[in-house]
Amino acid sequence: MSKYQSFPPINLPDRTWPNNTITQAPIWCSVDLRDGNQALINPMGPAKKMELFRTLLQIGFKEIEVGFPAASETDFAFVRELIENDLIPDDVTIQVLTQARPHLIERTFEAIRGAKQSIVHLYNSTSVLQRRVVFSADKADVVKIAVDGAKLIHQLASNVKDDTIRYQYSPESFTGTEMEFAAEICDAVCDVWQPTVDNKAIMNLPSTVELSTPNVHADQIELFCRLFKHREQSIISLHTHNDRGTGIAASELALLAGADRVEGTLFGNGERTGNLDIVTMALNMTTQGIDSTLDFSNIKEVRRVAEFCTEIKVPERMPYAGDLVFTAFSGSHQDAIKKGYDAMEETGQDLFEVPYLTIDPADIGRQYDPVIRVNSQSGKGGVAFLVENELGFRLPRRLQVAFSQVIQKITDETGEEIGSREIATKFVDTYINPSATLVYRSHKPVECDKENVERYQFEFTYQGEDHTILGEGNGPLDACVHVLTETFGLHYDIKDYNEHAMEAGSGSSAAAYILAQKPNGEELFGAGTSKSITKASIMALVAAINRSLST
Numbered sequence: 437m438s439k440y441q442s443f444p445p446i447n448l449p450d451r452t453w454p455n456n457t458i459t460q461a462p463i464w465c466s467v468d469l470r471d472g473n474q475a476l477i478n479p480m481g482p483a484k485k486m487e488l489f490r491t492l493l494q495i496g497f498k499e500i501e502v503g504f505p506a507a508s509e510t511d512f513a514f515v516r517e518l519i520e521n522d523l524i525p526d527d528v529t530i531q532v533l534t535q536a537r538p539h540l541i542e543r544t545f546e547a548i549r550g551a552k553q554s555i556v557h558l559y560n561s562t563s564v565l566q567r568r569v570v571f572s573a574d575k576a577d578v579v580k581i582a583v584d585g586a587k588l589i590h591q592l593a594s595n596v597k598d599d600t601i602r603y604q605y606s607p608e609s610f611t612g613t614e615m616e617f618a619a620e621i622c623d624a625v626c627d628v629w630q631p632t633v634d635n636k637a638i639m640n641l642p643s644t645v646e647l648s649t650p651n652v653h654a655d656q657i658e659l660f661c662r663l664f665k666h667r668e669q670s671i672i673s674l675h676t677h678n679d680r681g682t683g684i685a686a687s688e689l690a691l692l693a694g695a696d697r698v699e700g701t702l703f704g705n706g707e708r709t710g711n712l713d714i715v716t717m718a719l720n721m722t723t724q725g726i727d728s729t730l731d732f733s734n735i736k737e738v739r740r741v742a743e744f745c746t747e748i749k750v751p752e753r754m755p756y757a758g759d760l761v762f763t764a765f766s767g768s769h770q771d772a773i774k775k776g777y778d779a780m781e782e783t784g785q786d787l788f789e790v791p792y793l794t795i796d797p798a799d800i801g802r803q804y805d806p807v808i809r810v811n812s813q814s815g816k817g818g819v820a821f822l823v824e825n826e827l828g829f830r831l832p833r834r835l836q837v838a839f840s841q842v843i844q845k846i847t848d849e850t851g852e853e854i855g856s857r858e859i860a861t862k863f864v865d866t867y868i869n870p871s872a873t874l875v876y877r878s879h880k881p882v883e884c885d886k887e888n889v890e891r892y893q894f895e896f897t898y899q900g901e902d903h904t905i906l907g908e909g910n911g912p913l914d915a916c917v918h919v920l921t922e923t924f925g926l927h928y929d930i931k932d933y934n935e936h937a938m939e940a941g942s943g944s945s946a947a948a949y950i951l952a953q954k955p956n957g958e959e960l961f962g963a964g965t966s967k968s969i970t971k972a973s974i975m976a977l978v979a980a981i982n983r984s985l986s987t
């Protein structure tokens with residue numbers, strides 16, 4: 437016999453879940469303060485618990501498992517503090533976990549005394565393996581543990597006035613349990629609790645350990661729902677762990693299979709490989725146009741609190757929240773992202789359609805500017821994107837190509853990433869303010885009696901000497917070209933010209949780009965920016981000439 441064996445498939449040829457789609461958010465329950473906390477090297481103290489609780493409220497959780505109060509004094513005191521200081525909003529229900537042992541159940545009820553509404557969460561393990569090696573119990577013994585626990589809970593709850601207590605049962609290690617037995621034990625618990633359609637019990641079906649592919653998990657949920665007699669009177673809840681790295685997929689498919697509720701934690705903290713990551717699952721819904729009901733519009737703050745409370749860092753590649761997930765280094769990605777943003781701006785469309793991005797980073801409080809970073813693997817698109825972001829210049833295509841070669845040379849030499857500020861500075865130094873032999877001071881129109889000819893008076897400083905010169909042409913730029921050729925012997929033709937208005941607030945109203953050509957065929961770009969488009973274009977021409985003079 438080999439050391440490992442494959443997980444047996446579920447015999448469900450008429451499964452329906454593959455034809456379903458997720459159309460609405462489930463009921464979410466955060467278990468950060470319980471399952472998340474019990475898995476920490478340093479479990480949270482009261483202050484951290486309170487900070488995390490407040491953050492969970494801000495995110496919008498309406499059900500929060502606040503601890504295992506019978507297991508620890510810290511948890512007990514925390515639950516008391518929430519209740520006694522009236523810190524639980526009216527629309528939020530706290531949940532507390534207990535084993536099916538009388539002294540623990542009794543202590544749990546002491547903890548929740550006075551709560552406006554609470555969920556008492558009873559669990560015992562039901563899997564084949566745990567029955568054999570942990571409890572040395574047969575099925576009947578395991579059902580008895582659950583039923584005895586359920587009876588005591590029912591009895592203690594009936595002493596609490598106003599019916600403020602709801603019931604939850606978890607056949608822990610559900611995924612390693614025979615589905616017939618899981619349904620049998622849940623039905624036995626429900627026979628005690630007598631849930632109704634208006635007052636449902638929660639049946640939480642934990643993938644305590646993730647044992648199979650997500651489709652098998654979905655089969656298990658669908659089959660359970662068929663076998664379970666109290667389906668109509670129950671909320672079916674999921675609690676996936678991530679041992680195979682597919683906890684989110686398992687929960688998503690299990691929603692298709694009929695589940696109503698999902699337990700999980702922020703960024704997937706929890707035992708071993710962690711619980712289901714609610715942030716990712718919720719934002720996956722957002723990207724499908726579904727209102728997740730949770731607010732992650734400031735994901736950086738959620739991450740800060742989670743990292744502080746758990747002392748665990750969110751990895752760089754973590755969906756939505758990781759430092760690098762809105763960053764494209766490679767050229768073709770950068771090019772496509774830039775084109776995507778440009779196309780959206782041009783069409784003014786609402787639908788977010790940018791290649792390589794599933795969500796608008798701004799929707800979760802992240803910024804556009806780190807979307808693209810540049811290293812030796814980058815191309816013109818990324819460089820141009822950053823120049824536009826930093827300076828507002830929309831470079832013509834040929835200038836994008838030319839400038840990306842300038843940057844490529846730097847990144848090849850250093851072997852490192854180059855920041856957007858550094859790129860912007862390089863652009864300005866190269867194309868706007870190269871070292872100046874020729875300085876443009878001013879120009880103004882003067883009278884001219886020739887037909888179709890304009891005359892201008894220019895002021896230049898050339899090689900340190902000031903000059904006031906008259907020039908003629910079909911416009912100021914043409915007149916300038918003539919003046920520079922005739923007065924200083926600077927013979928340049930204008931091969932290409934582009935201009936655009938700058939974004940409001942940039943301080944300049946226009947940008948101009950000129951590709952100037954020397955008689956020997958050499959071509960040089962220059963750029964200029966000014967409130968006057970004419971000035972911007974003369975400055976661009978002068979910048980191109982200065983570049984040629986300095987090489």
Ligand SMILES: CC(=O)SCCNC(=O)CCNC(=O)[C@H](O)C(C)(C)COP(=O)(O)OP(=O)(O)OC[C@H]1O[C@@H](n2cnc3c(N)ncnc32)[C@H](O)[C@@H]1OP(=O)(O)O
Binds near residue numbers: 474508560581644
């Ligand atoms: C999958 C999950 O995450 S479940 C939640 C797990 N969380 C925790 O365990 C964190 C807090 N736990 C604790 O502080 C402790 O385990 C306590 C206080 C709950 C119990 O402590 P102890 O009484 O020392 O028992 P211990 O932790 O060793 O538990 C094992 C005993 O509980 C029994 N047991 C375990 N789970 C259950 C259950 N759900 N219902 C009834 N009995 C149970 C076991 O059979 C075993 O009994 P035995 O000692 O007669 O063999």
Ligand SMILES: CC(C)C(=O)C(=O)O
Binds near residue numbers: 471642
């Ligand atoms: C108590 C249950 C829900 C649990 O934490 C698990 O099975 O992982």
